[in-house]
Amino acid sequence: FVNFNNPKSRTWDLALLRNAHFGLPDPETTIVRRSLVSGECLYFHYGCDGQDDRGWGCGYRTLQTLSSWLCVNGSQRSYQKLVPSLPEIQQALVTMEDKPPSFIGSREWIGTFEAALVLDHLYDVPCRILHVPGGGSELHHHFEELHHHFETHGSPVMMGGDRDNSSKGILGVCTGAQEIHMLVLDPHYYGPPLERAAVQHSGWVSWRSVGSLDHCSFYNLCLPQTAGK
Structure with a gap:
């Protein structure tokens, strides 16, 4: 586990970027409504702990990002201050x-689905799974629900699909005058730690229009149901 009370227990924790989206410009000039994650979360990505998980670990890394938010912001629920490692996530799923x-x-x-099980098991946080069978073409119908989630619970969201099976962290949603957008934290970066400006410049955290998503892929979103802000 990554222990936030004793960060020296895992020195690589010190290199993880906090709040990768801070300072990122809006996707449009005219913004009708913007709802963002509250509090802090860490950017977990391929290989960030020395384990090379390229090609299979993106879901684990997004789950770690959601766990980091619970660890940093969940003191009102007496959460453990721990983020599970990849082997510990696997062990939790076997235990269950x-x-x-x-x-x-x-x-x-x-x-x-597995992320929801682990968050409930480790942190006693139930999750809602939002199924979007129509993919990117249907996701805009659920934007009011996503705005409500970020405004009420404030936690990051995990998103995955079938044809588009790359896990994504969602840190916010934005309704603009032209399009609607999701603030995506992409765990697929592999390499040495990057500064926030480099992460944003390289597009590892970025606003993506819903229209750019795969319209032939269904999507599932895992929404942690926290105690709220």
């Missing part, structure tokens, strides 16, 4: 009997 023992040490993916 969602996965067989052979899952430990494997390179099997996890999605929003």
